Amino acid sequence: MSWNPITTANIRIQPAEAALLANISGSSTVCQEILTYVIGEFVEAIQEGGNQFATDGTIPDVVRPHVIARTRWLWLCEFPEMKRFQTAERSKLNDDAVAFRDRIASGNPKIAPPANPSPSSTTIVTMPSIGATNLQNFTACDEDGI
Helix, strand or coil: CCEEECCHHHCCCCHHHHHHHHCCCCHHHHHHHHHHHHHHHHHHHHHHCCCCCCCCCEEECCCHHHHHHHHHHHHHHHCHHHHHHCCHHHHHHHHHHHHHHHHHHCCCCCCCCCCCCCCCCCCCCCCCCCCCCCHHHCCCCCCCCC
């Protein structure tokens, strides 16, 4: 599996949607911010799942359609003028993308490493062993950590 860059030009929208977005002041900046955010969501999920990851803006091809679907949905939700393009099918594609992202974060499926993984990438997390613990006396902390 290869890792490739993705830009706002890769987010497929209909000509009427593109024309409407072009007429919204500042939309190109907001759309780029949303894409960057979604890429970050998926890269973080890849990392949480114990996979190597890239920090160069590339994403694995297996997540590409999910990044596109989620980004497009968030674009449509960001601008009130785009509400009429929020279809049930697109909502489902977003829901499927979120579910796939969450499965990646849980470690299944595994994601093939990028050609140039981040130096901070790890493939396994280990904790030092300090002896037996007594979990019977463990109690949950409240919001203040008490």
